[in-house]
Amino acid sequence: xxxxxxxxxxxxxxxxxxxxxxxxxxxxxxxxxxxxxxxxxxxxxxxxxxxxxxxxxxxxxxxxxxxxxxxxxxxxxxxxxxxxxxxxxxxxxxxxxxxxxxxxxxxxxxxxxxxxxxxxxxxxxxxxxxxxxxxxxxxxxxxxxxxxxxxxxxxxxxxxxxxxxxxxxx
Amino acid sequence: xxxxxxxxxxxxxxxxxxxxxxxxxxxxxxxxxxxxxxxxxxxxxxxxxxxxxxxxxxxxxxxxxxxxxxxxxxxxxxxxxxxxxxxxxxxxxxxxxxxxxxxxxxxxxxxxxxxxxxxxxxxxxxxxxxxxxxxxxxxxxxxxxxxxxx
Numbered sequence: 001x002x003x004x005x006x007x008x009x010x011x012x013x014x015x016x017x018x019x020x021x022x023x024x025x026x027x028x029x030x031x032x033x034x035x036x037x038x039x040x041x042x043x044x045x046x047x048x049x050x051x052x053x054x055x056x057x058x059x060x061x062x063x064x065x066x067x068x069x070x071x072x073x074x075x076x077x078x079x080x081x082x083x084x085x086x087x088x089x090x091x092x093x094x095x096x097x098x099x100x101x102x103x104x105x106x107x108x109x110x111x112x113x114x115x116x117x118x119x120x121x122x123x124x125x126x127x128x129x130x131x132x133x134x135x136x137x138x139x140x141x142x143x144x145x146x147x148x149x150x151x152x153x154x155x156x157x158x159x160x161x162x163x164x165x166x167x168x169x170x
Numbered sequence: 171x172x173x174x175x176x177x178x179x180x181x182x183x184x185x186x187x188x189x190x191x192x193x194x195x196x197x198x199x200x201x202x203x204x205x206x207x208x209x210x211x212x213x214x215x216x217x218x219x220x221x222x223x224x225x226x227x228x229x230x231x232x233x234x235x236x237x238x239x240x241x242x243x244x245x246x247x248x249x250x251x252x253x254x255x256x257x258x259x260x261x262x263x264x265x266x267x268x269x270x271x272x273x274x275x276x277x278x279x280x281x282x283x284x285x286x287x288x289x290x291x292x293x294x295x296x297x298x299x300x301x302x303x304x305x306x307x308x309x310x311x312x313x314x315x316x317x318x319x320x
Binding site: 002003006007010011013014015018019024027028031032035036039040105106109127128129134149152153156159160163164 | 178181182212213216219220223224226228229232233235236237239240243
């Protein structure tokens with residue numbers, strides 16, 4: 001039965017961790033830890049609650065714990081963003097200008113996400129990447145919907161200003 | 171509606187989280203305000219970027235690794251311990267450290283010879299004096315001190 005739950009939710013939890021953390025190794029470790037913690041705490045799960053919001057809560061908290069780890073642990077792991085960010089505009093594979101710009105904007109977005117505080121990042125990932133409603137995000141993060149709304153606005157403003165800077169520079 | 175309120179409503183409006191009243195008011199405001207319209211367009215542009223964001227799938231063998239780790243993992247026995255018990259644990263550790271420090275101090279004192287303190291007191295402090303009495307500087311200082319006493 002637990003195997004079915006893992007198969008059903010693994011992509012969503014991995015995707016969440018991948019967007020909450022800056023490298024694939026940490027994301028996989030955090031996603032693994034999420035399922036292990038869920039397994040160990042299945043007795044605490046209340047059947048009237050939604051299983052995936054409960055799982056998301058464990059996932060977000062696990063990612064927040066990963067972000068609190070000492071900096072030298074992160075130094076040992078390569079940030080995927082660094083390499084991707086240095087895309088050569090004159091790449092050997094010619095691609096239309098628009099595709100290139102869209103790719104660049106995607107990278108700017110990821111960079112912008114990595115610069116957000118963990119709380120703002122969690123709320124924007126849950127909304128924009130995972131597609132949760134305000135109520136679901138509030139349940140996952142254990143905050144009010146008003147807090148979700150204000151954090152989301154702040155996160156979007158920060159990302160917008162990063163994109164604006166990028167457009168001005170290019 | 172003022173621009174400050176309109177700007178606050180732009181983010182939730184793109185999520186469809188506005189009341190009918192707010193939605194109508196915002197639409198009316200946007201019709202006449204170019205600045206807020208530009209903000210709305212930027213917000214929609216940002217949201218569009220997320221639509222194109224890469225969706226990651228769990229790596230190959232992920233679920234098998236989870237099941238293996240679940241079988242070998244041990245339950246977090248500390249998670250069941252309440253905060254008062256953890257506090258008591260911390261206080262016990264601190265008390266043990268204090269007892270260790272105190273007993274160490276007493277042990278050092280008991281091992282020192284009884285007259286060690288007298289020997290130290292009998293040492294002449296002149297050895298630490300930068301201008302001992304026998305030197306020219308010492309003689310000068312002695313003279314000036316005598317003068318000050320008067």
